[in-house]
Structure formats: C-alpha cells, structure tokens
C-alpha cells in the first residue's frame with residue numbers, strides 16, 4: 155500500500171468520492187482515499203440508500219447543494235448504467251395543514267430557482283397509478299427530483315477522479331487514528347501501516363465521532379437506525395420489471411414515510427418510529443442492523459392505505475439501515491480548530507453529496523465557497539452543543555421531526571435552561587416568553603407588558619393563522635414603548651471577545667474592512683470579509699486600551715467569528731484572543747428617556763458631549779464597575795452596558811428601579827427585530843453573509859479602502875471596478891395586514907428577482923417591512939414587485955431606507 159500522500163480522504167462513500175472528484179477538478183493531486191470496506195460497495199450508508207433526491211429545503215444552502223447534486227449526477231454513468239433517474243417527485247398532503255405547507259415549500263423552491271408545482275389528487279394518480287387518491291388532498295411535484303443509484307454514483311465519481319490523475323483508492327483499509335505533531339496532522343495509522351500526509355479529510359459519516367474524539371474534535375452526530383423495505387413483485391407493475399424506476403419518488407410526510415419503485419416492486423422507507431440511536435463506537439463495518447418489525451406497525455397500516463397494491467404483499471427485503479443525524483440536521487464541513495490539516499465532511503445525505511463535495515473542495519482550496527456555508531460550518535457549535543447528552547437528545551429529535559411542519563419561530567423543547575442571564579428571575583417575574591438562542595434563554599416578549607396594549611393596540615395590526623404563531627401583539631407594544639419612552643433589553647447572550655497584545659491593532663485592522671486604528675474609547679462598526687470580499691461577519695470593535703479591543707457580536711455568530719479570528723491570528727504570540735462571554739452580563743438601555751434613567755444611577759456625565767455617539771468608556775453604576783457603549787441596534791438613544799456577570803442582577807435592579815418614573819419596561823427580542831428593521835440594520839445570516847459583498851449589502855459606508863491592506867480588499871477593488879448587479883433593498887407591502895416571515899420569493903410577473911431576507915412589521919412607521927436583494931434595475935425607489943406568500947401574492951414597493959430616523963437625530967443627540 156502507498157505510504158505517502160498529500161491528502162488522505164477517509165471514507166469512500168458518496169461523500170468521500172464526491173470530495174475526491176471535486177478536489178481533483180480543482181487541481182489537487184496525490185490524493186489517497188481509504189475505506190475499511192470493499193470498493194465501492196463499502197458497507198457504509200451509501201451502499202444501502204434507496205437514493206431518493208428531494209431537492210426542496212427551507213435552507214437555501216441545502217437546496218443549492220441538492221440542485222447541484224442533481225446537475226452532477228444526471229451526467230454520470232457507471233457500468234453503462236445511469237446514476238440518476240430524473241423521474242420527478244410527488245409529496246402528498248393528507249391534512250389541510252400539510253396542503254398549506256406544500257405551498258410554503260413551493261415558495262422556497264421558487265425563491266431558490268427550483269421548478270415546482272402544486273398538483274391535484276387526479277394528477278398525482280396519473281403520475282403514480284397505484285396510489286389511493288382518496289388519501290390525498292393535494293400533491294407537490296418537482297420534475298427534476300429523482301432517484302440516484304448511490305454507490306454507482308460514488309464509483310462513477312471515483313473513476314472520474316482517478317482519470318484526472320493523482321487520485322488513488324484503497325479498500326479494506328481501516329484508519330485507526332491520526333498522527334499529529336505540534337498541532338498539525340502528519341499522517342494516518344491504518345491496520346495496514348502508516349501513511350504520511352499533510353492533510354486528512356474525514357468522510358466517515360456515522361463513524362465520524364470515533365476518529366474525531368481521538369483528536370479532541372467533537373463531531374456532534376449519531377447513527378440512527380432507519381427502516382427500509384422492498385416488496386415482492388407487484389402484478390400492477392409487471393411492465394416495469396426490467397426498469398429501475400419510472401414512477402416519481404413519493405413522500406407521505408403526514409405519516410413520516412417515503413416510497414420508490416424498484417422495477418416491479420416498491421420500496422418503503424419509514425421514520426414512523428421512535429429514534430433508535432446507535433453509538434458510533436459500537437458500529438461494525440456495515441451500516442445495517444436487523445429489522446425490528448414492531449417498529450413498522452403504524453407505517454405498515456399507512457402504506458396499505460396509501461398504496462393498496464402493497465396490501466397483503468410480502469416484503470422480501472427489510473432492514474434497519476443507518477445514517478447520520480447531526481444536532482441541527484446540517485452537515486459538518488470545515489477544518490478543525492485544534493488540529494491543523496484535519497477536515498470534516500460528514501452528516502451528509504446522498505441528496506447533498508455533490509454540493510457538499512464541491513463546497514469542501516472549495517474551502518480546502520481557497521478558504522472561500524460559492525455558497526454561504528454558515529449553517530453547515532464546523533465552527534457553528536457552542537461548547538454545550540457537543541456534550542454527549544445534548545448530542546443524543548438533539549439527534550434523536552432531528553429524526554423525529556424530519557418530516558414535521560416546523561414554524562420558523564418554533565422553539566426546541568429540550569434541553570432548555572442551559573444558559574441563563576444573572577437576572578433571569580427578573581425576566582421570569584415579567585412573564586417572559588422565552589426563546590432559545592445558542593443555549594441562552596432570551597425572552598421574545600414579556601406577558602407582563604400586556605397592559606401596554608391599552609395604549610398601543612391601535613397601532614398593532616392583528617395577525618391570524620401561521621403568522622400569529624410564536625408572535626404576540628405585545629412585541630408591538632414593547633417596540634412603541636421603546637420609541638416613546640425607554641426599554642431595558644437583555645443582551646447577556648451577546649458574544650464578547652477580547653483581543654489584546656502588541657499585534658492586536660495591526661491584526662484587527664487587517665481583519666476588518668473599516669478603520670480600527672482609533673483612539674481608546676472609540677467604537678467601530680465593521681464587516682469582516684473573506685478573500686472574495688463576501689461578508690464573513692459584522693460586529694463592533696471597541697478600542698478599550700492601547701493594545702486591547704473588545705469585539706462584540708451576536709450569540710449565533712460568536713463561534714464562527716471566534717474561529718475566523720483565531721484562524722487568521724499571528725502565531726508569534728503577539729495577539730491573544732479570548733472568549734469572555736461568560737465573564738460579562740449585558741443590558742441595553744434604549745429610548746428617548748434612556749439618558750435620564752442612566753443619570754439617576756451614575757455619578758458620571760452621560761451628556762452628549764461627555765459621552766458621544768459611538769464611544770465607550772468605564773461607567774460607575776452605583777457600586778458596579780461597568781463599561782458602556784453608546785450605540786443602539788434599536789436605533790434609539792442609549793447604551794449597551796456590560797458588568798461583571800455576578801453583578802448583572804444588581805445592574806438590572808438598579809436600572810429597573812431608576813427607570814420606573816420614566817415608564818421603563820423590559821423589552822424582548824421580538825421588538826428588537828422590528829426596531830432594527832425600521833432602522834435598516836442588517837442581520838447577519840439572513841440579510842448579509844458570504845454570498846454578498848458590502849456594496850451589494852449597502853454597507854459601503856463602513857469600508858475604508860484607503861486605510862491600507864485588509865482581508866478582502868483586492869476583491870472589493872474589483873467589485874468597485876466592475877460595479878454591482880444586485881442590491882439589498884427595503885420594500886414595504888401595499889396591502890394592510892399582509893405579513894411575511896422570510897425566505898419568500900420576490901417576483902416581477904414570473905421572473906424571479908430574489909427572496910425575502912428579513913421581514914417584520916414596523917410598528918412606528920406602520921408598514922410591513924421587507925428586505926431582499928434585487929437586480930439593480932429594480933433597486934429603484936417606487937419600483938413595484940410582488941412577493942409570493944403561500945397561495946397568494948402581495949405587492950411590494952421599493953423605498954429609500956431607512957424608514958425610520960434617516961437623519962439619525964434620535965441616536966446622535
């Protein structure tokens with residue numbers, strides 16, 4: 155066996171083969187792919203997957219990866235056999251709620267450029283003649299979906315990779331561990347000896363955590379058993395005996411099942427049982443466990459009702475196959491932070507294998523990717539996300555919910571109460587309705603504020619149905635109380651990062667697109683860009699000392715931003731990066747009366763001259779040595795106030811008491827969102843991410859091209875030269891009472907222009923605000939477009955932004 159390579163890929167399932175193929179395409183040579191099983195029917199999940207590819211997904215990334223997979227596989231053959239059969243798909247609805255949800259799915263598909271239609275039960279029957287149309291209220295049809303021959307596709311990709319040259323595959327070779335020196339991988343140890351290499355890519359799927367754990371690289375996924383059966387031949391399909399599949403693949407999500415034709419037989423896949431998790435440490439070489447008949451009872455009944463042709467038929471093949479479920483349903487892509495040169499591409503379905511292979515190859519080659527991979531990044535996890543009990547609970551729940559109708563604001567039930575602010579009891583006393591954010595309990599609104607509705611309800615449109623779920627008119631009241639008086643916001647969940655050392659300034663100024671070289675006490679809002687000029691992060695950087703900076707970012711973005719900073723930090727010890735989130739409690743005190751409230755608890759001068767906008771400084775609040783920043787994502791006069799965590803409760807109580815004469819109320823995250831949208835403040839992850847550059851995102855004002863070199867500058871210079879083709883726009887809906895929740899397609903007639911990146915009601919401006927990227931020809935105030943929402947369409951008009959306080963009068967005085 156070869157004992158040296160530049161790159162070793164562990165795993166020759168469809169993901170390992172797709173990665174090898176894409177890396178070879180990008181010019182990588184000297185790649186060795188190892189698998190413990192025989193090539194290419196290795197015994198892994200790919201060998202057992204029936205290969206249904208449904209591209210529709212609420213996640214734009216997952217839909218992009220699936221569309222690319224179809225595009226890749228439809229060209230492939232192996233042993234003169236196609237690797238993909240583009241027979242289309244049908245998802246049937248058996249309940250009115252599901253019918254409605256099919257329209258939502260069709261909205262996602264349209265938004266992401268995938269053709270899909272809602273069809274009648276009669277049309278469903280025409281496409282799948284053996285179906286009982288009495289069960290079906292409506293169908294959802296995607297013509298380009300279909301069925302892949304999983305391991306054939308893996309083999310075809312492997313052969314193309316080998317044909318490119320410099321790629322070798324070796325079966326029956328188990329990788330026992332990785333060799334590491336001084337924090338860098340140097341090779342792998344196998345049961346056939348050692349292979350030295352510079353880089354290792356783990357495509358080990360359900361076995362993933364075994365090698366990861368040895369390196370201290372937690373890969374939070376579980377193998378879950380999943381039932382698959384194939385019937386005896388059906389006389390109704392005798393004419394298809396020699397064919398692979400002709401019927402569209404079929405989903406019956408109300409019963410958590412799917413089906414596909416196997417020539418003259420039918421395959422049945424079921425999630426309709428309690429999750430059966432399998433520890434990666436107990437796995438043998440095959441991703442198959444014995445069938446558990448008791449788990450199939452309910453599914454059996456549902457099958458007989460939907461496909462009566464299967465009633466009374468035997469199942470000649472039946473097994474519990476295993477594949478990976480991660481804690482949030484997304485893959486785990488990227489490089490380990492602890493061991494340089496170790497990469498992961500796990501937790502991926504056949505459906506996304508092409509796109510995932512392309513993405514990991516781009517990441518390994520350039521450090522950037524065509525698509526925003528935030529949801530699938532290996533750097534998205536907080537410490538609690540990778541603890542064994544959390545992983546087991548969440549992976550099981552992902553299995554249970556795989557076909558559920560999930561509201562965009564639906565909250566996880568378990569585990570909760572992991573991270574609490576020090577004044578949590580006060581928030582409970584205000585009857586906070588808590589949402590989970592990165593493990594933190596953050597109130598979305600406070601029921602105690604219901605009394606505000608007497609004053610404000612006339613300005614808060616009623617909501618019904620889907621839009622009213624996980625929403626309360628109290629959010630509107632809290633919003634208006636902030637604008638008219640003053641609100642106290644819980645911000646303890648913010649990620650706080652301290653960057654210090656003699657090299658800190660130069661380092662941060664290279665990472666940031668704005669000018670960080672400022673006097674002590676100055677706050678800077680900036681984007682961090684990647685090499686391609688895409689927005690990797692947006693955050694504030696405050697110079698707290700000559701060689702010390704406080705970087706503040708959101709809870710969800712925190713791990714990404716920390717990893718990004720650490721990845722680029724000098725290794726000569728001149729810069730220290732420390733996550734100090736757990737050290738400080740934080741609150742926001744915002745509203746026109748914020749100054750009078752703060753002045754009651756501090757001897758310091760908080761007047762506009764002494765404490766101007768976008769500055770920061772230590773502030774004594776009673777006996778609390780706090781640190782305050784004068785800025786506001788809510789767009790109001792006020793401060794973010796940071797205090798030692800153990801003094802957070804006292805901080806809350808002092809401000810609360812001082813605020814009562816001014817009408818201060820606790821304000822939740824729901825109001826925070828509508829406040830920021832009125833001011834046009836972008837939200838990382840939805841409005842801005844790596845697929846957009848700051849000029850497209852309307853953040854050109856925070857770029858300092860003249861300050862010297864910084865990450866992404868060259869790319870921005872090119873953008874400036876070439877101009878932009880799309881722009882983030884602010885729109886409002888014309889129809890009173892119309893609501894959007896995000897991700898809906900924006901259209902001009904039948905032409906897709908973009909999708910909704912954020913939407914909420916602006917209670918101060920009395921409009922439903924919509925943000926989305928539009929081609930520049932449409933990004934003109936006054937232009938009318940349409941937004942599809944379930945079955946209907948709303949008219950939207952492009953407006954100058956921001957809608958509220960464009961001259962910054964409220965913030966700067």
Ligand code: FAD
Nearest residue numbers: 165167168169190196198199200203206329359475504505
């Ligand atoms: P695998 O195919 O499991 O490959 C991982 C490889 O790593 C294995 O070959 C293994 O031998 C090797 N390996 C692991 N550890 C080591 C080691 N230490 N040394 C050497 N080699 C190692 N997906 C869909 O998209 N659509 C479907 O309809 C679908 N249905 C499914 C139904 C069933 C019953 C099953 C089991 C899966 C299904 N899936 C489906 C999921 C899909 O099959 C998998 O998610 C996908 O095949 C994973 O590909 P992979 O390459 O990551 O993993």
